[in-house]
Amino acid sequence: MRAVLKGSLRPKDNDSAYLLDVHRRGVPGRERMCRYQDSDEVDMLIVGCGAGGSVLAQRLARAGWRVVVLERGPFWDPDSDWVSDEEGSSHLYWNDKRIVGGSDPVAMGKNNSGHGVGGSMVHYAGYAPRFHPSDFDVKARDGVGADWPIGYWDLKPHFERVERELPVAGQDWPWGDPHRYPHSPHPIGGAAERAWAGARAHGIEMRVGPVAITNGVFGNRPHCIYRGFCLQGCKVNAKASPLVTHVPDAIEHGVEIRADAMAVRIEVDDAGRCTGVTYLRAGRERFQRAGAVAVCGYSIESPRLLLNSTSSGFPAGVGNNADQVGRYLMVQGAPQIAGRFPELLRMYKAPPPEVSSEHFYETDQARGFARGFSIQTVSPLPIGWAEHVLADGHRGAALREYMRDYNHWSVLGALCELLPQSENRVTLAGETDQFDMPIARFDYSQCDNDRANIAYAKQTMHDIWEAAGAQDVLSIDRYAHLVGGCRMGTNADASVIDQDHRVWGVPNLFVCDGSVMPTQGSANPALTIMALASRLGERLTAKRVTPQPGHRANAPLGARA
Amino acid sequence: MADEAKAGHLPNLRGTAAPADPYRLPRQRRGQTPQMHGRYPDYDVLDEIAEWDELTRGVVLGRLDDVPPRRFFTEPEWNALTAFCDVVLAQDSDPRIPVLAYIDEKLHVGRLDGFQYADMPDDRDTWRLVAQGLDEAAQAAGAASYESAPCEVRARIAGEFSDGKPRGDVWDELNVARAFAVVMRSVLAAFYSHPWAWNEIGFGGPAYPRGYARLGIDLGEAWEGGEALDVDPVSDVKDRGLE
Numbered sequence: 121m122r123a124v125l126k127g128s129l130r131p132k133d134n135d136s137a138y139l140l141d142v143h144r145r146g147v148p149g150r151e152r153m154c155r156y157q158d159s160d161e162v163d164m165l166i167v168g169c170g171a172g173g174s175v176l177a178q179r180l181a182r183a184g185w186r187v188v189v190l191e192r193g194p195f196w197d198p199d200s201d202w203v204s205d206e207e208g209s210s211h212l213y214w215n216d217k218r219i220v221g222g223s224d225p226v227a228m229g230k231n232n233s234g235h236g237v238g239g240s241m242v243h244y245a246g247y248a249p250r251f252h253p254s255d256f257d258v259k260a261r262d263g264v265g266a267d268w269p270i271g272y273w274d275l276k277p278h279f280e281r282v283e284r285e286l287p288v289a290g291q292d293w294p295w296g297d298p299h300r301y302p303h304s305p306h307p308i309g310g311a312a313e314r315a316w317a318g319a320r321a322h323g324i325e326m327r328v329g330p331v332a333i334t335n336g337v338f339g340n341r342p343h344c345i346y347r348g349f350c351l352q353g354c355k356v357n358a359k360a361s362p363l364v365t366h367v368p369d370a371i372e373h374g375v376e377i378r379a380d381a382m383a384v385r386i387e388v389d390d391a392g393r394c395t396g397v398t399y400l401r402a403g404r405e406r407f408q409r410a411g412a413v414a415v416c417g418y419s420i421e422s423p424r425l426l427l428n429s430t431s432s433g434f435p436a437g438v439g440n441n442a443d444q445v446g447r448y449l450m451v452q453g454a455p456q457i458a459g460r461f462p463e464l465l466r467m468y469k470a471p472p473p474e475v476s477s478e479h480f481y482e483t484d485q486a487r488g489f490a491r492g493f494s495i496q497t498v499s500p501l502p503i504g505w506a507e508h509v510l511a512d513g514h515r516g517a518a519l520r521e522y523m524r525d526y527n528h529w530s531v532l533g534a535l536c537e538l539l540p541q542s543e544n545r546v547t548l549a550g551e552t553d554q555f556d557m558p559i560a561r562f563d564y565s566q567c568d569n570d571r572a573n574i575a576y577a578k579q580t581m582h583d584i585w586e587a588a589g590a591q592d593v594l595s596i597d598r599y600a601h602l603v604g605g606c607r608m609g610t611n612a613d614a615s616v617i618d619q620d621h622r623v624w625g626v627p628n629l630f631v632c633d634g635s636v637m638p639t640q641g642s643a644n645p646a647l648t649i650m651a652l653a654s655r656l657g658e659r660l661t662a663k664r665v666t667p668q669p670g671h672r673a674n675a676p677l678g679a680r681a
Numbered sequence: 682m683a684d685e686a687k688a689g690h691l692p693n694l695r696g697t698a699a700p701a702d703p704y705r706l707p708r709q710r711r712g713q714t715p716q717m718h719g720r721y722p723d724y725d726v727l728d729e730i731a732e733w734d735e736l737t738r739g740v741v742l743g744r745l746d747d748v749p750p751r752r753f754f755t756e757p758e759w760n761a762l763t764a765f766c767d768v769v770l771a772q773d774s775d776p777r778i779p780v781l782a783y784i785d786e787k788l789h790v791g792r793l794d795g796f797q798y799a800d801m802p803d804d805r806d807t808w809r810l811v812a813q814g815l816d817e818a819a820q821a822a823g824a825a826s827y828e829s830a831p832c833e834v835r836a837r838i839a840g841e842f843s844d845g846k847p848r849g850d851v852w853d854e855l856n857v858a859r860a861f862a863v864v865m866r867s868v869l870a871a872f873y874s875h876p877w878a879w880n881e882i883g884f885g886g887p888a889y890p891r892g893y894a895r896l897g898i899d900l901g902e903a904w905e906g907g908e909a910l911d912v913d914p915v916s917d918v919k920d921r922g923l924e
């Protein structure tokens with residue numbers, strides 16, 4: 121029955137796709153959006169309108185909460201703000217300076233976070249795999265990393281719900297907890313065909329997807345047109361980002377999204393309760409009152425905001441009395457290996473996320489390291505390909521030669537689960553930004569298990585290309601997907617938030633984004649971040665967790681303009 | 682591995698031999714490529730501009746029509762870096778893509794990449810130091826400046842820079858290997874965002890709102906450029922005795 125209904129099931133309790141306009145891509149209804157005064161004590165003030173913040177806002181609004189979201193970046197309109205061009209898309213990234221250090225520093229910029237309504241998912245690739253059940257207790261299983269205070273089964277209903285909202289397209293999934301997807305798999309391009317054949321020949325199963333890209337019309341979101349610019353923002357509205365999957369419904373249910381507003385401090389009173397957030401908008405410092413606050417600013421900005429929010433009870437930053445804020449930040453090792461074939465593959469066509477394998481996801485003692493990696497097609501556009509060629513050591517005429525050969529290549533990328541380490545951390549640097557806020561410094565160093573994992577993944581991709589009959593290979597080392605930094609746990613001395621995302625010691629302050637993850641698996645994180653936010657939304661609205669026991673002001677606030 | 686000889690133009694497969702001479706390739710017959718050679722001589726991505734959305738068209742054509750003036754770099758810095766960009770991009774004849782002009786503009790308006798290595802200065806200072814370092818290295822080799830140094834000297838200095846080797850007053854202020862990475866990030870972005878470079882490599886360019894209909898091995902849209910040679914260009918090089 122599910123198979124018959126593929127693509128035709130409408131998500132429950134989220135009309136976003138139907139609220140969009142057929143002829144324009146921008147979110148309709150912004151002129152009618154609810155507006156609150158700074159002096160209104162809203163029920164929940166959310167910082168950051170990305171994967172975590174948008175889903176949380178939509179869930180709470182559906183239950184009648186009065187919600188304001190502060191977003192540092194603009195309220196994007198794909199028609200007038202985005203282009204079908206690689207270099208012309210640099211305004212999508214979080215480009216304010218960050219200092220990167222450690223023995224294996226992580227490049228930021230285009231690769232690591234976005235801003236504006238929709239957050240990093242505006243320019244993410246679109247892979248939407250679930251975490252595996254094993255991801256939640258790797259310490260108990262393998263003696264590495266940490267165990268989560270919640271398990272896969274707590275998130276499973278939310279994975280299913282979010283998969284339907286995005287919606288996710290792909291073949292039936294055999295790995296982790298086997299499951300199906302609401303939309304059928306997309307057709308694949310020549311580059312992915314080669315990768316698929318190579319994996320088969322090497323004895324590795326691949327599957328098409330899972331990608332958060334419509335395959336068929338979904339509400340007023342059109343079908344994908346296979347133009348390949350997913351990492352530059354989808355001008356078609358086919359690729360899921362909160363801008364099209366949750367923001368329209370949130371606005372319809374009374375959320376105010378205050379774009380171009382930079383939160384600089386969470387205010388906590390002497391009784392240890394959070395009272396609201398100080399933010400800057402149009403050069404003016406303002407303070408929004410709130411009954412509760414959720415920080416959803418991404419793995420760098422969430423720790424930075426907590427660290428910058430000092431008060432008498434929290435001299436080293438709110439939630440940081442045990443010196444845990446910013447620690448255990450993780451990135452996935454994301455080496456790429458390209459293979460060359462005689463035919464024209466034209467990897468710029470079709471979305472870069474096409475086929476993937478989780479064959480190596482789980483620990484296998486025989487490999488000599490804990491945990492594993494996944495393999496996916498990545499298909500860079502020309503500038504990305506040039507960086508790949510440069511990293512393999514080519515300059516001048518040699519670089520140009522490989523560039524001219526662009527259409528003959530297919531690129532595989534691995535996502536290696538690197539382990540959480542306490543010294544991999546966000547701190548505040550001495551330098552301040554244009555808001556007079558100390559900028560973030562992020563130190564990162566790999567451990568031996570990390571290096572062994574990356575080396576094995578690279579060898580595996582080499583083997584796949586050899587099995588495919590590739591004539592030449594090129595490789596590049598890189599990272600992807602920051603998570604952690606405000607991890608959840610069962611103990612205030614070793615984590616920042618509890619299993620209900622509440623900052624230890626502050627009953628009405630929550631963190632709800634990728635930073636809460638204690639481990640990262642080797643799945644791309646966005647779906648899991650959204651599922652976590654969906655779960656928190658459910659628990660808050662069902663009052664299984666209350667920001668302020670016994671108190672819910674019901675006086676009507678806010679007005680539709 | 683499959684028949685290596687078939688990919689004989691690829692630098693990794695040539696052992697210690699120099700890269701194949703790009704002037705072996707057909708001359709561009711339609712539109713422009715940097716140095717007018719390429720693998721798609723009858724393909725001009727600019728023939729398709731009517732199919733692009735207006736916003737993207739403006740951005741891409743702006744690169745051709747409004748080459749920004751020099752505002753960030755001083756004249757000596759500009760001269761050294763222009764010569765350096767020509768070496769690392771193998772732009773040894775006209776027409777050249779004016780990469781440094783786009784970089785100058787980016788640095789002038791402060792459109793930076795959102796991160797700075799802890800052991801490095803601000804990107805803008807890195808660029809200036811690199812320019813000075815190139816001149817310093819050229820002077821150590823007996824030339825007046827990097828720009829006026831003989832071709833082999835310029836190539837050697839650029840090669841040493843890419844290997845993180847140079848030492849000296851200016852270079853010691855930098856993590857040299859990282860400085861090369863910082864500089865090349867912008868150089869490559871400027872070069873491969875230019876439509877002439879897309880012609881050279883056969884990239885489809887902007888694809889909204891039209892999109893693509895023919896995915897799959899050896900399938901092309903009617904308007905996509907075919908490779909000039911219907912045999913694998915790689916083996917053709919060999920067959921024609923051009924190696």
Ligand SMILES: Cc1cc2nc3c(=O)[nH]c(=O)nc-3n(C[C@H](O)[C@H](O)[C@H](O)COP(=O)(O)OP(=O)(O)OC[C@H]3O[C@@H](n4cnc5c(N)ncnc54)[C@H](O)[C@@H]3O)c2cc1C
Nearest residue numbers: 168170171172192239240245246247383417633634644646
């Ligand atoms: C190039 C790229 C490709 C990716 N590909 C994939 C993929 O294929 N699949 C996948 O699952 N994931 C992918 N990711 C990762 C994924 O996009 C992120 O992990 C996810 O979006 C993070 O969610 P978040 O809620 O933590 O933060 P975000 O989605 O980044 O949202 C944070 C928001 O908070 C705002 N903000 C931060 N600080 C403040 C402040 N002080 N005041 C106001 N606003 C603030 C930011 O502007 C931003 O909009 C990719 C990421 C990138 C960059």
Ligand code: SF4
Nearest residue numbers: 344345347348350354
């Ligand atoms: S390939 Fe599809 S999902 Fe990606 S940007 Fe184009 S239309 Fe959007």
